[in-house]
Amino acid sequence: MATVELTRFRVDPAREADLLRARPAMLADFRADRAGFLDAHLVRLPGHEWLDFVLWESPEAFAASRAKGANRPGIAAFFAAIGELVSSEEGVTE
Numbered sequence: 001m002a003t004v005e006l007t008r009f010r011v012d013p014a015r016e017a018d019l020l021r022a023r024p025a026m027l028a029d030f031r032a033d034r035a036g037f038l039d040a041h042l043v044r045l046p047g048h049e050w051l052d053f054v055l056w057e058s059p060e061a062f063a064a065s066r067a068k069g070a071n072r073p074g075i076a077a078f079f080a081a082i083g084e085l086v087s088s089e090e091g092v093t094e
Helices: 013-033 059-068 073-080
Strands: 003-010 037-045 049-056 084-092
Touching: 003 059, 013 037, 013 073, 049 059, 059 084
Parallel strands: none
Antiparallel strands: 003 049, 003 084, 037 049
Protein backbone atom coordinates (compact mmCIF):
# COMPACT_ATOMS: atom_id res chain seq x y z
CA MET A 1 0.00 0.00 0.00
CA ALA A 2 1.15 3.50 -0.81
CA THR A 3 0.52 6.56 1.33
CA VAL A 4 -1.58 9.30 -0.24
CA GLU A 5 -1.18 12.97 0.65
CA LEU A 6 -4.17 15.16 -0.27
CA THR A 7 -3.54 18.87 0.13
CA ARG A 8 -6.17 21.40 -0.84
CA PHE A 9 -5.21 25.07 -1.11
CA ARG A 10 -6.22 28.42 -2.58
CA VAL A 11 -4.14 30.50 -4.95
CA ASP A 12 -4.72 34.15 -5.73
CA PRO A 13 -5.60 34.36 -9.45
CA ALA A 14 -2.61 36.67 -9.96
CA ARG A 15 -0.30 33.89 -8.65
CA GLU A 16 -1.71 30.92 -10.60
CA ALA A 17 0.85 31.34 -13.40
CA ASP A 18 3.62 31.40 -10.76
CA LEU A 19 2.28 28.17 -9.27
CA LEU A 20 2.21 26.41 -12.63
CA ARG A 21 5.67 27.69 -13.60
CA ALA A 22 7.11 26.45 -10.29
CA ARG A 23 5.56 22.98 -10.52
CA PRO A 24 8.18 21.26 -12.72
CA ALA A 25 11.05 22.44 -10.50
CA MET A 26 9.13 21.40 -7.38
CA LEU A 27 8.64 17.90 -8.77
CA ALA A 28 12.32 17.71 -9.79
CA ASP A 29 13.33 18.71 -6.25
CA PHE A 30 11.02 16.08 -4.78
CA ARG A 31 12.52 13.41 -7.05
CA ALA A 32 16.06 14.46 -6.11
CA ASP A 33 15.57 15.03 -2.37
CA ARG A 34 12.56 13.07 -1.11
CA ALA A 35 13.14 9.35 -0.59
CA GLY A 36 9.90 7.47 -1.13
CA PHE A 37 8.28 10.06 -3.42
CA LEU A 38 6.37 8.20 -6.15
CA ASP A 39 4.19 10.64 -8.10
CA ALA A 40 2.05 13.76 -7.85
CA HIS A 41 -0.95 15.19 -9.67
CA LEU A 42 -2.20 18.76 -9.42
CA VAL A 43 -5.95 19.26 -9.88
CA ARG A 44 -7.59 22.63 -10.54
CA LEU A 45 -10.86 23.02 -8.62
CA PRO A 46 -13.51 25.77 -8.76
CA GLY A 47 -13.01 29.00 -6.84
CA HIS A 48 -9.23 29.28 -7.30
CA GLU A 49 -8.70 26.14 -5.25
CA TRP A 50 -6.30 23.34 -6.10
CA LEU A 51 -5.81 19.76 -4.91
CA ASP A 52 -2.35 18.23 -4.84
CA PHE A 53 -2.54 14.42 -4.88
CA VAL A 54 0.87 13.00 -3.90
CA LEU A 55 1.86 9.33 -3.62
CA TRP A 56 4.53 8.15 -1.18
CA GLU A 57 5.98 4.68 -0.60
CA SER A 58 5.13 4.80 3.09
CA PRO A 59 3.87 7.02 5.92
CA GLU A 60 7.49 7.35 7.05
CA ALA A 61 8.54 8.75 3.66
CA PHE A 62 5.71 11.28 3.80
CA ALA A 63 6.61 12.29 7.37
CA ALA A 64 10.28 12.72 6.44
CA SER A 65 9.30 14.91 3.51
CA ARG A 66 7.09 17.08 5.70
CA ALA A 67 9.94 17.54 8.16
CA LYS A 68 12.14 18.92 5.36
CA GLY A 69 9.60 21.58 4.40
CA ALA A 70 10.54 23.97 1.59
CA ASN A 71 14.25 23.15 1.74
CA ARG A 72 14.95 23.45 -2.00
CA PRO A 73 14.37 26.37 -4.38
CA GLY A 74 11.76 24.65 -6.58
CA ILE A 75 9.74 23.55 -3.58
CA ALA A 76 9.99 27.00 -1.97
CA ALA A 77 8.82 28.74 -5.16
CA PHE A 78 5.79 26.44 -5.44
CA PHE A 79 4.85 26.90 -1.78
CA ALA A 80 5.28 30.69 -2.09
CA ALA A 81 2.53 30.82 -4.73
CA ILE A 82 0.01 29.23 -2.34
CA GLY A 83 -2.20 31.79 -0.64
CA GLU A 84 -4.08 29.64 1.87
CA LEU A 85 -4.08 26.03 3.02
CA VAL A 86 -7.63 24.65 3.03
CA SER A 87 -6.96 21.08 4.19
CA SER A 88 -4.33 18.39 4.36
CA GLU A 89 -5.08 14.69 4.74
CA GLU A 90 -3.19 11.41 4.66
CA GLY A 91 -4.51 8.01 3.65
CA VAL A 92 -3.48 4.71 2.12
CA THR A 93 -4.27 3.04 -1.17
CA GLU A 94 -6.04 -0.30 -1.06
